[in-house]
Structures are given as C-alpha cells and as structure tokens.
Amino acid sequence: MNYAEHPYIKITRAGSRITADIVPAFKINDASEMASAVDRTPLHNAFVNSNLNDREKDQVRVLKYFLQQHYIYGAEARIGGFSGYLCELLVYHFGDFSSVVNYFAESKLPIVLDYNKGREKEKRESIAKEFNSRFVVVDPTDRNRNVAAAVSLESLARMAVASRNLISNPNKNGFYRKGYSDEDAVGWILRLRDSFGLDLHTISVTTESISEDTLWPQLSRLKRNLLARIKTAGFEVFLSAQGLSGKRAVISIITERCAHGAELRRGPSVFDGSNAHTFYKSHKGSVIIIDGERLHAIKIC
Incomplete structure (x- = not known):
C-alpha cells in the first residue's frame, strides 16, 4: 500500500x-x-x-508513445512530464498529433490553453499569472485546476526540441529518439567525461520504503543543496542528474577538474526560437544540453 x-x-x-x-x-x-x-x-x-472520436483517440495514443520515447510522459514527480489526460486535452484542442507537434515547435511562453476564454495574448498573460505557471491548460471539468501543473520547464523544453527535430527530420529516428535509451545514456555520460576532461561524482544511498512521489522531491532538494555548495567552492557544474531504483537513490554530478579543460556556455531559452537556432548553429562542435528551459554548450577550452 x-x-x-x-x-x-x-x-x-x-x-x-x-x-x-x-x-x-x-x-x-x-x-x-x-x-x-x-x-x-x-x-x-x-x-x-x-x-473525442475513435480517430482522435488513436492520435492520443501516438502522442503518448512519442512522449514516452523522449522520457517526458507521466505526471509523477520523477518525470515531471505530460499526463494521459493532458495528452487527451491537447488532441481535443488541436485535432491530431501533427498539429500538437507543430504547435509546440513554434510555441512561446507562457503557453495557455483555455477552452472557455480563448487564447488572446492579454488573457494568456492574466491566466498564467492567476495559476502562477508558464504552462497552463485549464481543466474543462474544473476551472480552478491547471492540468499541466506537473510538467516541468525542462520537460516542456524537451517537448519543443523533440517537436522541432521531428519536423526537420520526419523519420523513425526523429520519432523514436534512437541512440538515447537508458543504456545509451551511460555511454554518453562517460564519453562526455573523458572527452572534455571532467570529473564524475556519484552519491548512492539506501532509502526508506516510501512512495517515489514523496521521495523524489526530497532527492531534488538534496541535489540543489549539493550543487549550491559545489558552486560556492568555486567549481563549475556541467551536468547533474538524480535517479531511483528500488531502494537506491543516486545523485550524479559532472564538474570541471582543477585544471580547466572545458567551458560551459549559457545559451538562450529553448522557446526563444531564432536565438535558440542560432545558438545550435554557432556551437556545432560542442555538446548541447538542456537545463530547465535553457540551452547550454560544453566546449573544449
């Protein structure tokens, strides 16, 4: 229980x-x-x-599967992604999967979908302020609830990037995110560490038998405190991650070594369309990562 x-x-x-x-x-x-x-x-x-008719329900299934492939499906705390009901409302609003993808590829914050009030700019701003969120989908069965409240800015940014990639490369690799499975991720992190002369620090602890949705925010707070202390000590943090598996909780942090071998360059918001595209082009030889909603580039010095 x-x-x-x-x-x-x-x-x-x-x-x-x-x-x-x-x-x-x-x-x-x-x-x-x-x-x-x-x-x-x-x-x-x-x-x-x-x-929703039968065709639109099929479109919902395609959207859910696409989000699963990019690790942003599920409202649980450890994912901070799109819930099933949110997917259904997106298809209800836009009509099909391709229209949802096109919308997020071009979206700018705040994103507000309100089925009763419309989407005029002035109302978007006031509704976003009302819910204190930059991504609001008003629940048609309860106007006081934001269905998108659990979606983190990073998941929203990943949706925007995944949508743009699928539009520019409309093939299986763009849809299925080939080469980025959990198994691949370990190899990518180790190559990142070795190629740029960085250090990988990992903390692994045994946890209590409690709900992941309770434990995950605690792990997030611990990671934030660690990052703050590391930065106070003068180290540049390039990448951080946390994970849960059974009764094990893990925090991994990649930092610079004492001798500088890499540089972290802070870029624009993913939702700043033209500047985000320019940042990608000007850092082709770098590793591009998303932290929150913002792009960063890791470059060899």
Whole structure:
C-alpha cells in the first residue's frame, strides 16, 4: 500500500513488470463536490468519451508513445512530464498529433490553453499569472485546476526540441529518439567525461520504503543543496542528474577538474526560437544540453 493524498494499492502481476494502481474515489457529478483530487477522474473520463472520436483517440495514443520515447510522459514527480489526460486535452484542442507537434515547435511562453476564454495574448498573460505557471491548460471539468501543473520547464523544453527535430527530420529516428535509451545514456555520460576532461561524482544511498512521489522531491532538494555548495567552492557544474531504483537513490554530478579543460556556455531559452537556432548553429562542435528551459554548450577550452 502506498500513500499520496490518501492510501492506494499498487499491484504487480507475478513474473512481469505490469503494474496497476487501485485508487478509491467518491462518485461526484461536479468538481465542486469533490473530497480529494482523484474524485475528478470520472469527470475526466466522461469529458474525453464525449468529445473525442475513435480517430482522435488513436492520435492520443501516438502522442503518448512519442512522449514516452523522449522520457517526458507521466505526471509523477520523477518525470515531471505530460499526463494521459493532458495528452487527451491537447488532441481535443488541436485535432491530431501533427498539429500538437507543430504547435509546440513554434510555441512561446507562457503557453495557455483555455477552452472557455480563448487564447488572446492579454488573457494568456492574466491566466498564467492567476495559476502562477508558464504552462497552463485549464481543466474543462474544473476551472480552478491547471492540468499541466506537473510538467516541468525542462520537460516542456524537451517537448519543443523533440517537436522541432521531428519536423526537420520526419523519420523513425526523429520519432523514436534512437541512440538515447537508458543504456545509451551511460555511454554518453562517460564519453562526455573523458572527452572534455571532467570529473564524475556519484552519491548512492539506501532509502526508506516510501512512495517515489514523496521521495523524489526530497532527492531534488538534496541535489540543489549539493550543487549550491559545489558552486560556492568555486567549481563549475556541467551536468547533474538524480535517479531511483528500488531502494537506491543516486545523485550524479559532472564538474570541471582543477585544471580547466572545458567551458560551459549559457545559451538562450529553448522557446526563444531564432536565438535558440542560432545558438545550435554557432556551437556545432560542442555538446548541447538542456537545463530547465535553457540551452547550454560544453566546449573544449
């Protein structure tokens, strides 16, 4: 049994990695009646079933699979990505997968989708301020809720980059993100360390048996504190990551060595279209990374 806003049961099929969550909820007819956040779920299901046809539901499946390939599908804390319901609302709003991709490829912050008020610039700014977020999708079943609240700026930036890449290279590699699996990532990090003369520091600890959604923010705070102390000590941090596997929590940080071998160059926001494109072109020989919404280049000195 796990705990989030209230207890829920997670079950796993024996001999497989198939899991399911059994979450109790009150049956309600309107969001004003809800006693917990999950009570909205039947309202979401009713909205989707009433407003998406079979073709659009297929488009939702394509969008979800695309996001999975780029590691930005799922609203859980460790991913900070697009939830299933958010995918359904995006297809409801834009009509199909290609239109969603085209929108995010050209999007600028703040992004606001409000099905009742429209998307005029003045209203976008006021709605973004109201929700204190740069990515707002107002829930059509509950106007006080931002469906995109769990999406991190980094996941949003990755969606923009993935969309641009797919449009410029409309092939399987662009869709499936070939060469960037979890197994590939280890090789990329080690080559990055060795090629630029950097140091890789890793902390691995045993954790309590608690929900990932509870543990992940704690790990994030620990990483932020470590990064602040490292920078205070005068070291340049090039890349940092955190991960959970079973009862192990890991934080990895790549820094410069005492003898400078590389330089970190801070670039524009991913959403600053022309400047982001110029930054890519002017740093072709460098490794480009995304930190939050901003591009950075690692260059040999």
